[in-house]
Amino acid sequence: MKKSILVLLVAAFSLTTLFQSCNEKIEKKTVSNEIAEAEASSNSTIDEKSQDPQQLTITNMHDAYKGETTAHFKYAAYSKKAAEEGHPEIALLFKAASGAKLIHANNHKVVLLRMGESIPEITPEFSVNTTAENLKEAIEGESYEFNTMYPNFIKDANAVGNYMAQISLTYAYKVEQKHRDFYIEALKALEAGTDNTLATVYYLCPTCGNTYATVAPARCEISMTDSKLFIKVTSS
Structure with missing residues (x-):
């Protein structure tokens, strides 16, 4: 029991x-x-905010404006470095690209203002190395913009039907490929010791920043701007 x-x-x-x-x-x-x-x-709310198409396009335009403004000053510094190292033709190429970047930045700025955005003060951050290293960095940067950044930005602008953003982004997108190819050619010439055979004059389309070496067509192949309005870039 x-x-x-x-x-x-x-x-x-x-x-x-x-x-x-x-x-x-x-x-x-x-x-x-x-x-x-x-x-x-909480994550869902954050995702919803980050995926808002209109806000996303505004963010993209700010990023594009900052990137182009920084590149404008960076390429100007690269141009000075190339001249100091005795590569005037490469210095001229960077000078032309710097001018094109400023055109892109100004286009993006107009779009942001039309969207009611204030334009922040940009403090460019970059380092200047040897001309060869600067060319390699430029190739990498232009390749990223052409292959990844601008295609995604254009897609987002299309999603909200922002026509002005589409135009500004597309102008920059199409020119970046040309800049990349110019830099690839310049790096090969530098390594071969034949950079003195590179172009000694460039022409910039004031509308889209399209860049032509040595000669230019009657009209810009991107924006159809008359070549009479093109900006001539020389070493002088």
């Missing part, structure tokens, strides 16, 4: 312990679920 009572007491204690353990696990799971749901809700 005593043995049976002892067995019952042990069983009761085990069940009580089991119930307590289960309750603690359920409470912990409930709290964890609540935290997870709260985090998911």
